[in-house]
Amino acid sequence: MPPAVNHRLCIAPMMTCTDRHFRYLLRLISRNVMLYTEMISSGALIHGDAAKHLAFDASEHPLAIQLGGNVPEQLRSCAALAGNAGYDEINLNVGCPSDRVQDAGFGACLMAHPDRVADCVAAMQDGSRLPVTVKLRTGIDDLDSYDYLAGFVERVAAAGCRTFIIHARKAWLRGLSPSQNRNIPPLQYQRVYRIKREFPRLEVIINGGFNTMDGILQQYPQVDGVMIGRMVRQDPFQLAQLDATLFGNRPAHPTRQAVIGQFMHYMEREISRGTRFSRMARHLPGMFRGMAGGRAYRRFLSEHLHRPDTGVELISKALQFVPLA
Numbered sequence: 001m002p003p004a005v006n007h008r009l010c011i012a013p014m015m016t017c018t019d020r021h022f023r024y025l026l027r028l029i030s031r032n033v034m035l036y037t038e039m040i041s042s043g044a045l046i047h048g049d050a051a052k053h054l055a056f057d058a059s060e061h062p063l064a065i066q067l068g069g070n071v072p073e074q075l076r077s078c079a080a081l082a083g084n085a086g087y088d089e090i091n092l093n094v095g096c097p098s099d100r101v102q103d104a105g106f107g108a109c110l111m112a113h114p115d116r117v118a119d120c121v122a123a124m125q126d127g128s129r130l131p132v133t134v135k136l137r138t139g140i141d142d143l144d145s146y147d148y149l150a151g152f153v154e155r156v157a158a159a160g161c162r163t164f165i166i167h168a169r170k171a172w173l174r175g176l177s178p179s180q181n182r183n184i185p186p187l188q189y190q191r192v193y194r195i196k197r198e199f200p201r202l203e204v205i206i207n208g209g210f211n212t213m214d215g216i217l218q219q220y221p222q223v224d225g226v227m228i229g230r231m232v233r234q235d236p237f238q239l240a241q242l243d244a245t246l247f248g249n250r251p252a253h254p255t256r257q258a259v260i261g262q263f264m265h266y267m268e269r270e271i272s273r274g275t276r277f278s279r280m281a282r283h284l285p286g287m288f289r290g291m292a293g294g295r296a297y298r299r300f301l302s303e304h305l306h307r308p309d310t311g312v313e314l315i316s317k318a319l320q321f322v323p324l325a
Contacts, residue, residue: 005062005088005131007163007205009216009246010034012229013066013091013135021280023060024266025236028259030243031252034225035063039093041104042069045078054085064089066135068096070106070116072123079127090124092117094136097171097181108171111140114152118159125160133163135207138188139170146191153195153202163203165227166192182208182230193222213241235289256287257324260315267312281305281315293322 011018011026013036023035040053045067056063065087069075075092082090094117096107110117117134124132134156138149153164169185176184187209196204207227210216219226232239237259240251253259267280285301288294300318304310 007225010227076123076127079124083128296321
């Protein structure tokens with residue numbers, strides 16, 4: 001049986017980052033962190049290669065799939081697929097501000113349509129026995145008040161959602177790029193804390209702007225969990241200390257070199273199945289960030305990993321730039 005879902009620490013769904021290879025790497029570092037897939041659109045699952053989109057390694061549990069969509073019937077079908085595939089949770093994206101997602105009518109623009117989101121959540125729950133959660137913003141454009149956020153949460157909670165992951169910034173749907181929307185709108189942590197106070201029976205996870213251990217630990221008196229993203233994208237091994245502090249675990253692989261050694265075995269297995277080396281190795285350059293030899297290691301990998309004749313032996317060569325732990 002997979003571990004029970006625990007939202008105390010979550011890794012944000014990040015496009016072009018949290019693919020199954022990166023998730024496998026993170027699970028080598030942390031036993032307990034909750035992992036999320038990249039956002040997968042309902043259309044991609046229904047009309048595309050569903051088996052490819054849904055694939056994951058059993059070691060990744062606990063694992064949630066994040067879906068993007070706005071048609072309840074389609075999301076019901078996708079929820080059934082996710083349940084049959086063995087995921088532990090289904091998360092609905094109500095926070096992505098990209099133009100492409102907006103044009104399709106889902107992501108952050110759904111913040112303007114709480115009734116539609118409630119209908120989507122109800123349909124997803126009807127399609128699967130898995131818990132359905134929602135990742136949202138504090139607001140969008142001029143819909144930017146605490147009262148609006150509270151009304152949105154109340155409406156969606158009435159449809160059965162019990163866990164809300166709130167990115168503590170509003171999104172500007174016009175005029176800012178997705179990357180700017182992760183930095184320019186000011187953080188509104190107090191709004192998220194107030195949601196937890198006024199909806200104590202809901203599980204509230206806070207997201208946005210966390211890049212230090214102290215900053216993460218300061219959140220727990222106010223909320224149930226923290227979701228982080230760029231912090232582990234830049235240095236995945238930071239999860240080892242977080243895992244030990246939050247869950248009291250001794251690491252299964254206590255050094256960066258040990259983690260990479262295990263990941264190399266995984267890469268060899270995946271290469272034998274036809275996976276490109278570069279798709280996996282691209283997640284490794286940050287493993288020695290801030291350490292002696294880390295810059296040379298990162299530069300060597302970055303300069304060579306896309307060469308067509310490169311394989312796992314490249315990792316061994318790169319490790320020569322960093323001292324043994």
